[in-house]
Amino acid sequence: MTSSFPESFKQNYQSHLQHLKLKGLQPKTIDAYSRAIRRIGLAFDYRIDNLSRQQLLNYFTDLLRTHSWSAVKLDLYGLKFYTRYVLDQPWEHLDLIKPPKAKRLPDILTAAEVQQLIDATCKLSYKVFFFTLYSLGLRLSEGLALTPGDIDGKRMRTHIRDSKGNKDRYVPLPQATYLLLRCFWAVHRNPNWLFPNRKSGLKGSTAATTPLDRGGVQTTFKKVANECGFKKRFPRTACVTAMPRIYWNPA
Secondary structure, eight states, X not given: OGGGSOHHHHHHHHHHHHHHHHTTOOHHHHHHHHHHHHHHHHHTTTOOTTOOHHHXXXXXXXXXXXXXXXXXXXXXXXXXXXXXXXXOOOOOOTTSOOOOOOOOOOOOOOHHHHHHHHHHOOSHHHHHHHHHHHHHTOBHHHHHTOOGGGEETTTTEEEEEEETXXXXXXXXXXXXXXXXXXXXXXXXXXXXXXXBOOTTHHHHHTTOSSXXXXXXXXXXXXXXXXXXXXXXXXXXXXXXXOOTTOOOOOO
16 A cells, blocks of 8 residues: 555655554554544645645545535544644644534334344354443443453453453353353354454354454345345444343353
């Protein structure tokens, strides 16, 4: 990717990546801030070291026509980081962008609706994954990152690692979920992931080095929800709250 960049931009971009990693930022933040610099670089022919206020106003105005406020903020924060740590200059555009304040609450499935969704999911890996997310109250990324070692059958709890805010936490492990995960793991026996990638089929999942594909999980969830006739809007990164009255029904 960087081979197509002009040499001066390439050097600063690599420096940007180094600073992002050395500041201990999360991988998602590193991806977002580095993507911001690539996108801004492309917009200004990779000459971004002395952008005027008017140039930035024009860029972010155009960006808002095709992207969300979230994308606009990430590009702003990425450029601010680049200016401060790569160019070693103060950021002088503090009042450039002020997104409107908004607080959205996700629609919550009832226990009966969750049971309907799980029953309607045909593929075993997705069926068990959805059950686990809802019974433990996990975000999508937290469920994908689960390993066999995170399941503590003695204390009946699950160790959630590197969660939001780069924090770990423990969540209670229902007996039904514990038994289901034991049976499911016995099917694939992957030593590293509770929900290994199934691109190579059941046999290949034993040696898979990555978990289920995030996009595949989201697509399947939306498809099953539509088939069930649900009209609610679901968050993309979180799977709402725990549903303690969900019970596994293999039928």
